[in-house]
Amino acid sequence: MVASMTMVFMTETVPGCAFVPSSFVSQSQVQAPPASPPRFEVASIKPAAPDARPGRVAYAANGAEITTNPGLLSIRSITVKDLIAAAYGIEAYQISGGPAWVDSDQFEVIAKSTSPASREQLLLMLRPLLSDRFKLEFHSATQEIPAYALTVAQSGKLQRMKSGEESKPNPFGPDMPAFARFLARFGADIPVIDKTGLTGQFKFDLDMRKIVEVATDISGAPPSNDGMYRGMVEFIDRQWGLKLIPTKALIDALIIDRVNRPTAN
Numbered sequence: 001m002v003a004s005m006t007m008v009f010m011t012e013t014v015p016g017c018a019f020v021p022s023s024f025v026s027q028s029q030v031q032a033p034p035a036s037p038p039r040f041e042v043a044s045i046k047p048a049a050p051d052a053r054p055g056r057v058a059y060a061a062n063g064a065e066i067t068t069n070p071g072l073l074s075i076r077s078i079t080v081k082d083l084i085a086a087a088y089g090i091e092a093y094q095i096s097g098g099p100a101w102v103d104s105d106q107f108e109v110i111a112k113s114t115s116p117a118s119r120e121q122l123l124l125m126l127r128p129l130l131s132d133r134f135k136l137e138f139h140s141a142t143q144e145i146p147a148y149a150l151t152v153a154q155s156g157k158l159q160r161m162k163s164g165e166e167s168k169p170n171p172f173g174p175d176m177p178a179f180a181r182f183l184a185r186f187g188a189d190i191p192v193i194d195k196t197g198l199t200g201q202f203k204f205d206l207d208m209r210k211i212v213e214v215a216t217d218i219s220g221a222p223p224s225n226d227g228m229y230r231g232m233v234e235f236i237d238r239q240w241g242l243k244l245i246p247t248k249a250l251i252d253a254l255i256i257d258r259v260n261r262p263t264a265n
Helices: 056-062 080-088 119-133 176-188 208-219 225-240
Strands: 042-047 067-069 072-078 095-097 107-112 137-152 192-194 242-258
Touching: 042 119, 067 119, 072 080, 072 119, 080 095, 080 107, 080 119, 080 242, 107 119, 137 176, 176 192, 176 225, 192 242, 208 225, 225 242
Parallel strands: 095 242, 137 192
Antiparallel strands: 042 107, 067 072, 072 107, 137 242
C-alpha cells in the first residue's frame, strides 16, 4: 500500500530565470488506511443534482464544498478525484490514473459517524469509504509534471496594502501564495509556484466582469472553462503585471490502480 507521501517541488528551470530551488508549496501525509480505521456508521452516495455543482470561482477558492458538523459530513456535489484529495489532504493535480469519469461525474455524499467527530476525523473516514464503496486502490510514485511559475513581468502595477487598510473582497485573500493556489484550481490544473518574490499583502481587485469579457472574446458566449482561464491569465498580466511561465516540477503523486462506481446504498 502507500507509505507516507510528501509533496515537494524540486529544482526547476524557468525560462529567463536562473536555475534556482523551488520552495515548499504544500506538504501532506498520504497514508493507507490503518487496519481498523474509524468508519462512518452510515453513508449515502448518489449522483449529484446538476445544479448542485459549485461555481468556478468558489471551487478555485475553496475546492469542493464539504460541510461538516460534529458527526455529520455533507457534500452536495463532488468528483471522485476531489473526494480522494479531501481524504488524503492533497491537491487534485497530484492524482492521476483511473477512468475519465473520476474527474467528471459528480456525486452527493452524506455520511454520519457513530459519535461526534471533528472535521479532520470525518475527512479521515473518507479513506475507508473510498475503499469500501468505490473499491479504490492506489500507489505512490514520483512524477515530473508540467507546472507554472507565477512571476512579475512588470513591477509597480500591483499595489501593496497599507497598515490597517482592508482589501476589497476576493475569493482567495490578500497574499501571493494563496493567489497561486487559486490559479491552480481555477483552470491551470497543474501546480502554480509563487516565484514573484513578493511578500506581504496586496490589493487584489479581481474584476470578474472584465475577465468574462476577455473570455467571451476568446471562446465565444457563454465563455468556456478554457476561455475563462485564459481570460484570467490575460487579466493578471494587464492589470497586475503578473505572468505565468511554463516550467516543470517533481511531485509525489497518488496513482489510481483501481476504482469502481459506488456500490448501492
